[in-house]
Amino acid sequence: MATYFMFGKYSAAALPEISVERTKKAEDVVKQHGGAIESMHALLGEHDLVLVVDLPGVHQAMQASVALSRLTGISFSTSPAVEVAQFDELMHKS
Numbered sequence: 001m002a003t004y005f006m007f008g009k010y011s012a013a014a015l016p017e018i019s020v021e022r023t024k025k026a027e028d029v030v031k032q033h034g035g036a037i038e039s040m041h042a043l044l045g046e047h048d049l050v051l052v053v054d055l056p057g058v059h060q061a062m063q064a065s066v067a068l069s070r071l072t073g074i075s076f077s078t079s080p081a082v083e084v085a086q087f088d089e090l091m092h093k094s
Contacts, residue, residue, distance in 0.1 A: 001035070001054040004061045006068070007077045008049035014073035026068055030055070033064040049074065052081075
């Protein structure tokens with residue numbers, strides 16, 4: 001499993017649909033793509049949301065990102081992430 005940060009930006013149409021039910025459906029979408037949501041946070045600033053998600057790979061991350069956008073009307077920017085200790089080790093080897 002790989003970790004991805006999914007940064008979300010609400011559209012005007014997505015705002016009235018905020019609900020516990022939609023959040024549950026979003027969790028189900030990630031599960032359908034073989035993943036799990038580790039955490040979700042609402043933000044102030046450039047992004048409205050961030051989801052920390054574990055998914056099997058980049059293909060599933062792309063599929064989940066598009067599926068969540070279709071479901072919610074929220075546009076997602078999805079980025080792979082590695083822990084700093086792992087990053088340090090990778091950079092030491094290069």
